[in-house]
Amino acid sequence: MSEKQDPIIIKRYSSRRLYNTATSTYVTTDDIAELVRQNIDLQIIDSKTGEDITRNILLQIISEQERDNETVLPINILKDVIRAYNTQAESMLPDFLEQSFQLYKEQQEQILSGLSKNIPPAIPGMNMTDWQNTQRHLLDTMFGGWMGKTEKKSTEDAPEKTEPSSAGETPVTEESDLDEIKKQLAALQTKIANM
Numbered sequence: 001m002s003e004k005q006d007p008i009i010i011k012r013y014s015s016r017r018l019y020n021t022a023t024s025t026y027v028t029t030d031d032i033a034e035l036v037r038q039n040i041d042l043q044i045i046d047s048k049t050g051e052d053i054t055r056n057i058l059l060q061i062i063s064e065q066e067r068d069n070e071t072v073l074p075i076n077i078l079k080d081v082i083r084a085y086n087t088q089a090e091s092m093l094p095d096f097l098e099q100s101f102q103l104y105k106e107q108q109e110q111i112l113s114g115l116s117k118n119i120p121p122a123i124p125g126m127n128m129t130d131w132q133n134t135q136r137h138l139l140d141t142m143f144g145g146w147m148g149k150t151e152k153k154s155t156e157d158a159p160e161k162t163e164p165s166s167a168g169e170t171p172v173t174e175e176s177d178l179d180e181i182k183k184q185l186a187a188l189q190t191k192i193a194n195m
Helices: 029-037 053-067 075-084 089-116 128-147 175-192
Strands: 008-012 019-021 025-027 042-046
Touching: 019 029, 029 042, 029 053, 042 053, 075 089, 089 175, 128 175
Parallel strands: 008 042
Antiparallel strands: 008 019, 019 025
């Protein structure tokens, strides 16, 4: 088994110039974005303090790409992420996003594999629209109760608010939203694993 290589170290100097220590060259944020696209592990540190500023630079890259009309993140998602800070969702959001993106990558690979073989997408009974609706429902369910997107119950005696699930299953109550998300993610992962 091959050993995992150490990440490439990129230093940011006080002039805000970025220096790739592996190639001994100055680089731009576009160069860093390309390294990320190539799945090359990297770490960006402040040359003066030694602080790890990788997250800051990656957020800067995302911001620059969004600004240049290469929009990937819808405004509603950006608002939901901002709302997640300092709420109960803050501790759960990183894991949820990581699992969602892992599922997205696996499905993308399956779809691209299917397209290259000139066959339909590899998730039986689920087309791209169904998948998008499922993802949208998962996000709405995840953030709805914490972000104020769903209406609050007016009294304790009021009936529970329900919403239909994307797969036509029984309605999901606010109290069981997290369990429903877990079930749907597990079901999608099972479908992918069984292909």
